[in-house]
Amino acid sequence: MTGVQGRVDPAFEAVREVFAANLSEGRDLGASVAVCVDGHPVVDLWGGVADERTGRAWEQDTACVVFSCTKALTATAALAVARDVGIDPDEPVARWWPEYAVEGKESTTLSDMLTHRAGLPVFEQPITVAEAADPELMARTLAAQRPIWQPGSEHGYHALTFGWLVGEFVRRQTHSTVGDYVRGHFGADLRIGVSADEAARAARLARPPAAEMAWTGDIGSIDAAAAARLAEVYRDPESLLMRSSSNPAAAYNHSDVLAGGWPASGLVVTARALAGFYRDLVAGKLLPQAVLAEATRERVRGVDTVLQLETAFGWGYMLPSQNFVLPDTAAATAFGHPGAGGSVGMGDIDNQVAIAFVPNLRRDWLAGDRRAYDLVAAVYDCL
Structure with a gap:
């Protein structure tokens, strides 16, 4: 096991201790964590193994795919573009997308898409990895579908379709992909779509032994009824949860998937770069503070039609809930987005805090990951 490297402000030594324990006690294989406070980096750590097949060490610039953490960047791009072109999300x-206004979707708004209320969490037909790399085709496919529920009437997590729905707004207004817009406006190290060489240098995803896998984590964030609902949808291949997360079916260790620029799940990034995104976001550099305040205001909360857990959303940003479990010290003011397998990116306007955690050991807990939870708790204890 490669030891912890990097730097930490002495006032945040507790974060290093938690991070080191996760690695030494086997909860992590390889990972990075970064924290900024008041615009300044106070934690920038990495360690462990980037590829368990070869033993390649996790290095300072090792990036990893962070799945749904991507959604926060795609949402921010859409909100920035909406402000620039004068379009109200409501x-x-x-x-701006007349072809979409068919099959009962005439009243759908960008706000519906950003809050997972569009009613299109799944594709009706199988999508290949090659097709998923074509955002115009993905948009055309979704525009032709009938929604599963009346848009705006309920919310259900759009695991993959979120990116092509919200991303189509960016594409039509800027004639750029979400990946190109994000790199050009938010930072060159924020890569939604990478080259084959970049994919080869990225950390390789791994899974723990089957006995260590669980649906609900170990934070105690859900009750028995919610756990039973979650178990039921996991066991049913035709459930909205399984259909929404498995089409297109893909292995995220493959370079063609990472090259595809999937705008809901394809961000390949270091913790340093992801924390830097949230640092700039909470400081008002990416969106005006008034726009960010509106974007992080709670717009939906309740049992999610797809996940069967409580979720809560602003405009694209996830808010603390059963699916985004944060310690009480952070839950009142934080926002952001977790990703499958344990990654998380988050910001806090009131405290001017930005945190990112990027692991390659996938623990598919939908109701909280102890690794990220403990790191966030340590950060807030140090403030």
Whole structure:
């Protein structure tokens, strides 16, 4: 096991201790964590193994795919573009995407898409990895579908379709992919779509032994009824949860998937770069503070039609809930987005805090990951 490297402000030594324990006690294989406070980096750590097949060490610039952490960047891009072109997220999508206004979707708004209320969490037909790399095709496919529920009437997590729905707004207004827009406006190290060489240098995802896998984590964030609902949808291949997360079916260690620029799940990034994104976001550099305040205001909360857990959303940002479990010290003011397998990116406007955790050991807990939870708790204890 490669030891912890990097730097930490002495006031945040507790974060290093938690991070080191996760690695030494086997909860992590390889990972990085970064924290900024008041615009300044106070934690930038990495360690462990980037590829368990070869023993390649996790280095300072090792990036890893962070799955749904991507959604926060795609949402921010859409909100920045909406402000620039003067489009209200509550206006019907038909104003800028007339082909979408069919099959009962005429009243859908960008706000519906950002809050997972669009009613299109799944593709009706199988999607290949090659097709998923074509955002115009993905948008055309979704525009032709009938929603599963009346748009705006309920919310259900759009695991993959979120990116192509919200991303289509960015594409139509800027004639750029989400990946190109994010790199050009938010930072060159924020890569949604990478080259084959970049994919080869990225950390390789791994899984713990089957006995260590669980649906609900070990934070105690859900009750028995919610756990039973979650178990039921996991066992049913036709459930919305399984259909929404498995089409397109892909292995995220493959370079063609990482090259595809999937705008809901394809960000390949270091913790340093992801924390830097949230640092700039909470400081008002990416969105005006008034826009960010509106974007992080709670717009939906309740049992998610797809995940069957409580979720809560602003405009694209996830808020603390059963699916985004944070310690009480952070839950009142934080926002961001977790990703499958344990990654997390988050910001806190009131405390001017930005945190990112990027692991390659996938622990598919939908109701909280102890590794990220303990790191966030340590950060807030040090403030």
